[in-house]
Amino acid sequence: MCKGDAMKNRVEELRKERGIKQEELAMALEVSRQTIGSLENGRYNPSIQLAFKISKFFGLKIEDIFIYEEE
Amino acid sequence: MDKGGRTAYILLILGLVLVIVSVICFYFFGSERFAYTVVSYSIFGGGFGLLGDGIGRLNAARLEKKDPERMRLINIEKNDERNIAIDEKARAKAYTLSIYLFSAVLVILAIMRVELKALLIVLCADLIVMIYSLYIRLKLYKEM
Numbered sequence: 720m721c722k723g724d725a726m727k728n729r730v731e732e733l734r735k736e737r738g739i740k741q742e743e744l745a746m747a748l749e750v751s752r753q754t755i756g757s758l759e760n761g762r763y764n765p766s767i768q769l770a771f772k773i774s775k776f777f778g779l780k781i782e783d784i785f786i787y788e789e790e
Numbered sequence: 791m792d793k794g795g796r797t798a799y800i801l802l803i804l805g806l807v808l809v810i811v812s813v814i815c816f817y818f819f820g821s822e823r824f825a826y827t828v829v830s831y832s833i834f835g836g837g838f839g840l841l842g843d844g845i846g847r848l849n850a851a852r853l854e855k856k857d858p859e860r861m862r863l864i865n866i867e868k869n870d871e872r873n874i875a876i877d878e879k880a881r882a883k884a885y886t887l888s889i890y891l892f893s894a895v896l897v898i899l900a901i902m903r904v905e906l907k908a909l910l911i912v913l914c915a916d917l918i919v920m921i922y923s924l925y926i927r928l929k930l931y932k933e934m
Contacts, residue, residue: 754873769871
């Protein structure tokens with residue numbers, strides 16, 4: 720991944736679809752609420768472990784949640 | 791008693807012993823030589839450091855028994871990958887700053903015509919930091 724490339728995700732959309740609060744998702748994934756907030760805003764890209772945890776939580780593939788965009 | 795509680799008590803006792811030893815040292819030998827005073831103060835500082843660490847660990851061990859849910863939240867916050875990444879980035883930036891600071895301090899000390907011994911000590915400290923950074927870098931190249 721180059722510096723200019725961006726990673727988008729559907730975490731906020733999926734969370735809201737399921738009616739889950741940020742705190743609840745954070746507790747389920749064992750991360751802080753701020754991490755969820757940063758992920759949703761695209762300010763922070765998760766580690767591969769966290770990405771797998773998120774995909775497992777929502778029952779989707781990683782590529783269905785995280786979208787890689789080349790510049 | 792669990793391992794965390796035992797470590798806390800060991801640190802508490804060790805800290806207390808060091809503080810007592812430093813007070814005794816200062817009382818009996820402190821006035822004899824300046825070096826003894828420095829050693830006493832250093833032991834005193836180290837002792838209080840251990841004492842503080844012990845109290846903190848003891849509190850954590852008690853909290854774990856009393857309120858496991860709160861302890862779980864504290865652990866999540868502590869092991870949160872974003873917090874760890876922020877911490878590592880901050881340390882890396884501080885290291886970069888320290889390189890410039892060391893250089894500036896060396897120049898200032900040289901201009902002040904400070905004794906060569908003092909200059910060499912600062913230079914050694916600077917070199918140790920750089921060599922350690924290089925060592926960790928090489929180690930990580932092999933491991934990762």
